[in-house]
Amino acid sequence: MGWITxxxxxxxxxxxxxxxxxxxxxxxxxxxxxxxxxxNNPALGFIGLLERITAVxxxxxxxxxxxxxxLVGALLIYMNQSGGVSACVQALTRVGFTQTPRRVGLxxxxxxxxxxxxxxxxxxxxxxxxxxxxxxxxxxxxxxAYFVDSTCAPVSILILLNGWGAYLLGLLTEQGFSEPxxxxxxxxxxxxxxxxxxxLVFYTAIVQRVYGPLRSSEKRRGEDIKEEPIAPTxxxxxxxxxxxxxxxxxxxxxxxxxxxxxxxxxxxxxxxxTALATLVAYFLLLKDRVFSHQKLIxxxxxxxxxxxxxxxxxLLALALSASMGVLGTGKFVAQIVxxxxxxxxxxxxxxxxAGLISFTTGTSWGTFGIMIPIALPLAQAAELPPALILxxxxxxxxxxxxxxxxxxxxxxxxxxxxxxxLEHIQTQLPYAxxxxxxxxxxxxxxTWLLW
Numbered sequence: 001m002g003w004i005t006x007x008x009x010x011x012x013x014x015x016x017x018x019x020x021x022x023x024x025x026x027x028x029x030x031x032x033x034x035x036x037x038x039x040n041n042p043a044l045g046f047i048g049l050l051e052r053i054t055a056v057x058x059x060x061x062x063x064x065x066x067x068x069x070x071l072v073g074a075l076l077i078y079m080n081q082s083g084g085v086s087a088c089v090q091a092l093t094r095v096g097f098t099q100t101p102r103r104v105g106l107x108x109x110x111x112x113x114x115x116x117x118x119x120x121x122x123x124x125x126x127x128x129x130x131x132x133x134x135x136x137x138x139x140x141x142x143x144x145a146y147f148v149d150s151t152c153a154p155v156s157i158l159i160l161l162n163g164w165g166a167y168l169l170g171l172l173t174e175q176g177f178s179e180p181x182x183x184x185x186x187x188x189x190x191x192x193x194x195x196x197x198x199x200l201v202f203y204t205a206i207v208q209r210v211y212g213p214l215r216s217s218e219k220r221r222g223e224d225i226k227e228e229p230i231a232p233t234x235x236x237x238x239x240x241x242x243x244x245x246x247x248x249x250x251x252x253x254x255x256x257x258x259x260x261x262x263x264x265x266x267x268x269x270x271x272x273x274t275a276l277a278t279l280v281a282y283f284l285l286l287k288d289r290v291f292s293h294q295k296l297i298x299x300x301x302x303x304x305x306x307x308x309x310x311x312x313x314x315l316l317a318l319a320l321s322a323s324m325g326v327l328g329t330g331k332f333v334a335q336i337v338x339x340x341x342x343x344x345x346x347x348x349x350x351x352x353x354a355g356l357i358s359f360t361t362g363t364s365w366g367t368f369g370i371m372i373p374i375a376l377p378l379a380q381a382a383e384l385p386p387a388l389i390l391x392x393x394x395x396x397x398x399x400x401x402x403x404x405x406x407x408x409x410x411x412x413x414x415x416x417x418x419x420x421x422l423e424h425i426q427t428q429l430p431y432a433x434x435x436x437x438x439x440x441x442x443x444x445x446x447t448w449l450l451w
Contacts, residue, residue, distance in 0.1 A: 004036060005329040006332070007032055008032045008033040008036075008320070008323075008324060011028050011032050012028070012029035012370055013025075013356070022313055022362055022363045023316060026316035026320055026366055027316060030052060030320045030323055031049050033320065033327050034049045037326060052319045052322060056315060056318045059173075060268075061169065061170050061173055061265065061268070062170050064166070065167055065169075065170045065314065065318070066311055066314060068166055068271040069163055069314050070307055070311045071274050071275060072307070073300075074299070074300035075245075075278045077300070078241070078278070078285060078299065078303070079238040079281060080124070081230065083234070084237025085125055085230070085238050086128070086232035087234050087235045087237065087238065088235050089125060089128060089232070093133075098133055100137075101137040101208055102205065102208055104133040104134065104139070105143075105147065105204070105205030106206070107129070108126050108129065108134075108147045109151050109205050112147065112148060112151030112152045112155065113151055113155045116156055116159040116161070119152045119162075119164075122156070123149065123412050123413050124412070126147070126416065127417045128416065130144050131418055140218050141417050141418050142417075142419050142423050143204075143210060143217065143427075144418075144419065145413045145414050145416075146204075146428045148417055150402065150428065150432075151201050153401060153409050154195075154198050155194075157395075157398055160185075161250075162270070163270070165184065165266050165270065166266055166267045166270040166271070167365060167368070168180075169266040170267060171321050171368055171369060171372045172376075174318070174321050174322050175321075175325065175372065177376075177386070181264065187391040187394065190388055190446070191394055191395050192391070192443065193435055193436060194395055194398060196435040196438055197402075212430035212431075213423075213426045214427040214428075214431075237284065240284060241284070242277070244273075244277045244280045245276070248277065249269045249270055249272075250269075252268060252269035252273060253265075253269040255269075256268050256269060316366075316369075317366050317368065317369025320369050321370075321373050324374075325373050329373060329374055343382040344444055344447040344448050346378055346382055348443050348447075350378070350392045350393050351392040351436075351443060352396065352440075353396065354395075355400040355403070356400065358400025358401050359400035359401075362401075362405075363407065364397035364398055364407075365397075368394070368397055371397075372390075376389060395439060399432060399435070402428060403425070403428075403433075404425075405422065410428075
């Protein structure tokens with residue numbers, strides 16, 4: 001079909017800029033893609049849209065990804081409302097990391113890294129823990145928001161025993177890769193943006209020096225409103241379900257891979273692990289009479305309901321990825337760009353493109369759904385390692401999230417830290433741009449060495 005195959009992706013980007021709504025942009029892009037596949041028949045395109053969405057559930061791995069994405073809401077609310085999160089935070093403060101500003105900053109960073117299972121939970125826990133500690137040492141809430149935002153999303157894309165990993169495995173499987181988990185694991189050490197961003201956070205926590213607009217925020221420190229977290233109860237209400245989840249994911253990876261973790265089914269392992277952890281949390285709270293059965297059911301549905309927008313984004317992204325694969329968008333871009341563009345520039349441009357899409361739509365997950373069908377065929381056409389291109393795409397998506405005022409991660413980070421949202425964006429931007437600049441240079445050099 002030629003250049004017209006780019007129309008759905010362009011529509012997603014433009015609508016994201018115009019309306020700032022990722023679900024709408026994905027819906028319109030999917031409709032355009034299906035209309036093109038139906039011979040430019042708008043009525044058949046609408047039917048195709050519905051069929052493509054329902055076809056997502058024909059894949060066991062896609063269905064497991066969607067079920068995990070909604071089930072984790074129940075697990076999160078069980079751990080939080082029971083006081084387990086607050087108790088775990090309280091226990092962490094007893095180990096001596098609250099005596100100096102440096103230790104408080106490191107504690108925040110370590111908490112953000114440690115709770116890699118779910119990025120939103122990681123941000124909330126780190127924020128709840130650190131608010132009173134940052135106030136005590138008169139460190140700004142903007143610095144706290146930067147620490148929270150710049151640890152939680154990067155670590156989620158590096159330690160992939162979570163929804164990020166399951167979602168990406170689903171997208172890679174849609175592209176026909178026989179060993180998607182191997183590609184995903186190999187992309188981790190090449191994800192320069194995530195690694196550099198984490199390093200910057202720990203460096204800032206250690207040296208206790210800030211630059212850019214964050215320096216001005218530090219002069220106004222101590223003016224934020226203080227809030228009390230949920231009363232702590234018992235550490236095991238949070239720790240035991242998390243340990244069960246991590247252990248179960250590792251076990252089921254080995255089980256589905258016949259002893260080989262890298263050959264296992266990531267979507268199955270994460271779904272089964274989450275289901276088991278949720279059951280453990282339910283029975284634990286029921287046994288200790290923290291909540292009644294009816295209250296636990298109500299809380300579970302409340303938690304799952306809060307994640308419906310995220311699940312809808314995942315569903316539409318999976319459908320769009322499959323539709324654009326049939327449309328041949330990736331193959332067309334690979335033919336045009338892959339044959340004329342110097343291979344060392346491909347990871348650089350993929351990183352920039354992913355960052356732009358993520359910035360305009362406010363979601364890295366939606367960006368992955370748009371870009372993976374386009375970028376990975378480029379890697380194959382240019383004979384570059386798919387893991388290299390994937391790492392650039394993932395890093396670019398997180399970079400765009402860090403810079404976007406409409407990103408859910410930046411919004412939750414501001415909320416968790418009790419920081420003005422625009423102030424958080426302005427103070428984090430110089431750090432994100434610094435990490436991105438070094439990342440682009442590293443991708444250029446690495447591609448030259450591998451090519």
